Amino acid sequence: MIVGLVFLRPAFVDSYxxxxxxxxxxxxxxxxxxxxxxxxVGIDQNLKQAEAWYLKAAERGHAKAMYKLGNLYSxxxxxxxxxxxxxEFWSDIPLDYQKAIKWYKLAAEKNIxxxxxx
Numbered sequence: 001m002i003v004g005l006v007f008l009r010p011a012f013v014d015s016y017x018x019x020x021x022x023x024x025x026x027x028x029x030x031x032x033x034x035x036x037x038x039x040x041v042g043i044d045q046n047l048k049q050a051e052a053w054y055l056k057a058a059e060r061g062h063a064k065a066m067y068k069l070g071n072l073y074s075x076x077x078x079x080x081x082x083x084x085x086x087x088e089f090w091s092d093i094p095l096d097y098q099k100a101i102k103w104y105k106l107a108a109e110k111n112i113x114x115x116x117x118x
Contacts, residue, residue: 027056027057027058027060027061027062027065028057028062030053030054030056030057030060030062030065031053031054031057031062031064031065031068033053034049034050034051034052034053034054034056034057034065034068035050035054035068037049037050037053038050038054038068047072047077047092047093048092048093050068050072051069051072051093054068054069054072055069058103058106061110063106063107063110063111063112064107064112066103066104066106066107066110066112067103067104067107067112069099069100069103070099070100070101070102070103070104070107071100072093072100073093073095073096073097073099073100073103074095074097074100074104075095076095077093
């Protein structure tokens with residue numbers, strides 16, 4: 001069962017399968033696809049695509065997607081890898097603390113604790 005595979009082992013699922021499951025129109029599929037782009041699992045990492053899919057899931061009430069959006073807007077990805085002197089490798093998502101606070105608050109209202117992973 002392909003849907004079970006998506007929820008149980010997202011790190012091993014081909015992004016093509018995830019993209020073609022979007023017809024199910026569930027926030028969880030949108031979140032998983034966003035996470036696949038965020039991590040670069042089976043595809044090139046693409047934070048803009050991750051943002052788009054997280055946003056789609058968050059707007060439909062997915063709490064972890066809300067939290068991940070907060071992270072995207074409040075962190076400069078690439079810095080943690082020692083790339084602070086190479087801005088070409090930084091996230092192309094601009095820091096936006098207002099958006100980050102908005103999404104963190106919405107996630108907190110759904111009881112998502114800080115430092116949520118997955």
